[in-house]
Amino acid sequence: MEALASLAPALADDAAATETTVFAAQVIAGLLALVALAYLAGHPRVVALQDRFGVGSVITAGFPYVALGLVASLPSVGILDDGVLDRVRPVLEFGLGWLGFLVGMQLDIRLLDRVPRGTAYLITAESLAPFAVTAAACAAVLIATGVSWRDPALWRDMIVLGAAAAMTAPRRFRGLGDAAWSDGRSADVLVAQLDELIGVIGLVFLTAFFRDPGADAWLLPGTGWLFVSLGIGVAIGVAIFAMIRVPGSNAEFLAIVLGGVAFASGFAVYMRLSPIATCFIAGVLVTNFPNEQRASVLRILQHLERPVHAAFLIVAGALWDVSDWRGWLLVPVFVAARIVGKWLGITASSAVVGGLLPPAFTQGRTLVAPLSVLSIALVLSVAGPGRPAWLLTAILGGALVNTLLVRWTEPRPEPPA
Amino acid sequence: MIPVLLLVALGGLMQAAGSVAPTGGATGTLLAFGYLLLAAYFAGRIVERVRLPRLTGYLLAGVASGPFALALVTPQMTARLSIVNSVATCILGLVAGAELDLRRVRPLLRTVRAVLLLAVIGSMFVLAALLYALRGALPMFGALDGTAAIAVCAVVGVALVPQSPAIVMALLAETRADGPLSQTMLAIVVMADLVVVILYSIVAAVASAMLGGGVDVVGTALGVAWELLGSIAFGAALGVLLGAAVRWAPDGAAMVALLVCVVVAEIGPILHLDPLIAMLVAGVWLQNVSRADAHPLVAQFESAQLPVFLVWFALAGMRLDLPQLWALALPVAAIAVVRGLALYAGARIACSRTGAAPVIRAWCGAGLLPQAGLTLALVAALQSSFPTFGGDAAVLLLSVLGINQLVPPVLLRVALVRAGEAGAKRAHDFAADG
Numbered sequence: 116m117e118a119l120a121s122l123a124p125a126l127a128d129d130a131a132a133t134e135t136t137v138f139a140a141q142v143i144a145g146l147l148a149l150v151a152l153a154y155l156a157g158h159p160r161v162v163a164l165q166d167r168f169g170v171g172s173v174i175t176a177g178f179p180y181v182a183l184g185l186v187a188s189l190p191s192v193g194i195l196d197d198g199v200l201d202r203v204r205p206v207l208e209f210g211l212g213w214l215g216f217l218v219g220m221q222l223d224i225r226l227l228d229r230v231p232r233g234t235a236y237l238i239t240a241e242s243l244a245p246f247a248v249t250a251a252a253c254a255a256v257l258i259a260t261g262v263s264w265r266d267p268a269l270w271r272d273m274i275v276l277g278a279a280a281a282m283t284a285p286r287r288f289r290g291l292g293d294a295a296w297s298d299g300r301s302a303d304v305l306v307a308q309l310d311e312l313i314g315v316i317g318l319v320f321l322t323a324f325f326r327d328p329g330a331d332a333w334l335l336p337g338t339g340w341l342f343v344s345l346g347i348g349v350a351i352g353v354a355i356f357a358m359i360r361v362p363g364s365n366a367e368f369l370a371i372v373l374g375g376v377a378f379a380s381g382f383a384v385y386m387r388l389s390p391i392a393t394c395f396i397a398g399v400l401v402t403n404f405p406n407e408q409r410a411s412v413l414r415i416l417q418h419l420e421r422p423v424h425a426a427f428l429i430v431a432g433a434l435w436d437v438s439d440w441r442g443w444l445l446v447p448v449f450v451a452a453r454i455v456g457k458w459l460g461i462t463a464s465s466a467v468v469g470g471l472l473p474p475a476f477t478q479g480r481t482l483v484a485p486l487s488v489l490s491i492a493l494v495l496s497v498a499g500p501g502r503p504a505w506l507l508t509a510i511l512g513g514a515l516v517n518t519l520l521v522r523w524t525e526p527r528p529e530p531p532a
Numbered sequence: 533m534i535p536v537l538l539l540v541a542l543g544g545l546m547q548a549a550g551s552v553a554p555t556g557g558a559t560g561t562l563l564a565f566g567y568l569l570l571a572a573y574f575a576g577r578i579v580e581r582v583r584l585p586r587l588t589g590y591l592l593a594g595v596a597s598g599p600f601a602l603a604l605v606t607p608q609m610t611a612r613l614s615i616v617n618s619v620a621t622c623i624l625g626l627v628a629g630a631e632l633d634l635r636r637v638r639p640l641l642r643t644v645r646a647v648l649l650l651a652v653i654g655s656m657f658v659l660a661a662l663l664y665a666l667r668g669a670l671p672m673f674g675a676l677d678g679t680a681a682i683a684v685c686a687v688v689g690v691a692l693v694p695q696s697p698a699i700v701m702a703l704l705a706e707t708r709a710d711g712p713l714s715q716t717m718l719a720i721v722v723m724a725d726l727v728v729v730i731l732y733s734i735v736a737a738v739a740s741a742m743l744g745g746g747v748d749v750v751g752t753a754l755g756v757a758w759e760l761l762g763s764i765a766f767g768a769a770l771g772v773l774l775g776a777a778v779r780w781a782p783d784g785a786a787m788v789a790l791l792v793c794v795v796v797a798e799i800g801p802i803l804h805l806d807p808l809i810a811m812l813v814a815g816v817w818l819q820n821v822s823r824a825d826a827h828p829l830v831a832q833f834e835s836a837q838l839p840v841f842l843v844w845f846a847l848a849g850m851r852l853d854l855p856q857l858w859a860l861a862l863p864v865a866a867i868a869v870v871r872g873l874a875l876y877a878g879a880r881i882a883c884s885r886t887g888a889a890p891v892i893r894a895w896c897g898a899g900l901l902p903q904a905g906l907t908l909a910l911v912a913a914l915q916s917s918f919p920t921f922g923g924d925a926a927v928l929l930l931s932v933l934g935i936n937q938l939v940p941p942v943l944l945r946v947a948l949v950r951a952g953e954a955g956a957k958r959a960h961d962f963a964a965d966g
Contacts, residue, residue: 199798201612202612202615203615204561205612209562212562333552350545351545354542357534357537357538358570361535361577365835366838369839370569370573370838370839373566373569373839374570374573374842375570377562377566377569378545378567378570381560381561381562382549384563385549385552385560385563386549386552421787422787422790
């Protein structure tokens with residue numbers, strides 16, 4: 116109807132018409148690229164090649180989407196320009212909340228009763244050591260490049276980098292919807308699941324104490340916002356728990372799960388708190404309160420995994436400013452510091468609780484572990500106007516390098532006799 | 533009881549959020565989306581108890597939450613939800629197009645043509661005449677002389693007629709209706725959209741000349757041609773693209789289709805194309821021309837369209853301006869009633885003359901009564917093209933639209949149930965096992 120209202124200005128003006136044609140061609144080319152990407156992603160040969168080169172993990176498998184977002188946001192392509200990005204930002208916020216809810220939904224608190232004695236120390240040591248070493252190493256580099264250690268933003272960014280380094284993904288990890296540990300599964304999965312908890316806790320503190328006050332009517336100290344953050348998560352978790360008892364079909368479950376995650380995530384964003392943490396708390400409550408709908412909710416979350424993950428990564432790619440050299444400078448520092456931190460953590464936990472834990476927990480611990488996708492979510496959740504662009508480069512680049520290192524360092528399977 | 537308590541809880545949480553940042557703002561987009569989705573769902577469950585369509589509940593949730601009632605959702609929050617609305621329109625268009633099986637519609641084409649002529653175009657004349665008769669009671673006429681008043685009546689008369697493929701689709705989905713009546717209704721409302729767009733552009737150009745504004749006839753003709761033919765061509769290209777995705781990448785086809793909807797919703801206005809027409813054509817192409825088997829894709833979209841309906845209709849309800857509706861209650865009621873009667877009678881006569889089946893003859897008119905998206909687009913166009921009376925006309929059109937969003941869906945549901953087509957279609961269950 117635009118044309119009716121404006122009496123076809125685009126056709127009246129030759130320059131505008133040319134511009135429109137070029138834009139239309141760009142859009143068609145972009146859509147064709149999208150179909151080609153979908154075709155390639157599902158092609159058996161490509162899947163086999165991914166497996167061969169070890170790019171099957173969630174992070175590396177998602178890189179084509181990040182690249183698509185990056186290319187679409189280039190000024191010369193102009194599909195995902197600043198205006199569009201601003202409008203689709205809620206997609207990113209929803210993706211963050213969805214991820215937090217999914218991770219929370221898979222955390223059955225009862226599993227903590229079944230883990231062997233000493234696991235808490237192992238998790239703490241293997242998470243805190245990479246956290247501390249990575250944060251310190253990256254801080255040293257940034258201070259060397261002229262950032263003042265008195266700047267609160269430096270401390271905030273160090274917490275983000277440290278928390279991102281602390282979280283690991285299992286070495287053989289396909290899909291976010293299958294991250295719950297159960298008896299018999301690799302200790303890798305348990306460690307990954309529990310150290311994500313540490314990342315989420317870090318995020319709750321980060322968003323409460325480094326919160327942008329804006330034009331709020333509520334004036335609370337950081338501790339106050341910490342309790343507000345927890346309270347919102349609990350209140351919405353209870354509401355979602357009540358809501359999932361109403362639907363009768365999967366389509367209705369879809370509406371409730373989408374609505375619940377969007378509401379929880381949107382509430383957190385509106386209060387300038389973390390959507391990941393709020394939805395994580397809600398997810399933990401929903402999964403741990405007694406109910407018969409848990410499987411249905413998880414099925415919906417798993418079914419949505421690919422589209423939400425892809426949309427989230429496309430927007431992440433579009434927000435990625437690759438031009439800031441500091442991010443690239445930090446990539447090797449981040450990766451190396453994380454390995455050193457891991458070594459310290461493993462050494463400490465072996466020395467202190469090695470005798471208490473079953474062999475599966477202490478043997479085969481690796482220094483080079485893939486980064487959790489929650490690490491990327493974490494940095495995206497604090498990214499935005501006025502926030503440093505290099506953080507995203509450091510962590511996305513670090514994630515990619517890490518995954519490749521994992522592939523190169525893991526033991527080769529024995530050739531068949 | 534649980535849905536009522538949950539609605540109260542959601543309202544309370546929204547109130548709490550509003551107390552932190554009272555002015556609202558762009559950061560509230562996702563919050564508004566989640567809230568409207570949930571509130572509409574539970575409102576739908578509540579009205580279902582009193583045998584009303586769930587759709588009425590979705591709309592009422594929007595009305596109650598909107599700026600003219602409880603103001604839980606502010607206009608700033610929903611400003612950026614226009615993208616959701618546009619994407620939802622594209623999804624509805626794609627599914628509506630893919631629902632149109634031309635082989636099944638072909639035997640009904642005579643009836644469809646007659647309904648378009650007698651009911652849709654005929655109602656434009658009836659409504660224009662009614663407006664002329666009511667001109668003393670309507671502020672938009674002001675001190676216009678006879679000729680100018682006729683021009684205004686013609687433009688507003690056309691803008692009052694549009695149907696709503698979205699509401700018909702939503703009711704068909706809700707009642708799982710299928711059969712000759714459902715197919716005929718869908719074909720008529722889809723084609724009526726095209727007819728109204730063409731007629732509006734012609735009448736608006738003539739009216740503009742009559743009102744002395746002067747008009748660039750060639751420019752208008754080119755604009756309309758580009759919008760219609762360009763949208764159709766673009767839609768056919770998208771149909772080819774989606775067909776390729778379905779054939780070569782069946783696993784990722786739904787994702788591609790969703791992204792196509794997002795892209796079309798975004799770039800449609802920039803390219804001066806109508807996203808609804810483009811996606812309708814893409815759907816028709818997929819279903820009727822493409823060699824790809826689009827059924828799995830359409831089934832996936834159909835099974836997942838409930839959230840789309842929830843947000844789309846809740847947003848539509850939010851626009852209902854209750855104080856304005858109250859101020860114009862009498863003329864608005866008269867127009868809504870006459871519009872309904874004219875469309876219903878026109879459809880009935882058309883069906884009788886073309887020998888349509890009794891069930892189509894009896895109930896086909898009910899599908900023509902609901903109004904939604906196209907009227908909103910025409911309101912925007914009218915305000916922009918006719919600033920002198922466009923504002924007052926928009927108030928009238930939106931008030932009539934409000935009534936036609938709330939009442940006709942109830943009649944349409946009754947029609948589908950009485951026609952025996954409700955429940956005839958197997959529901960595609962989202963994320964079903966196996």
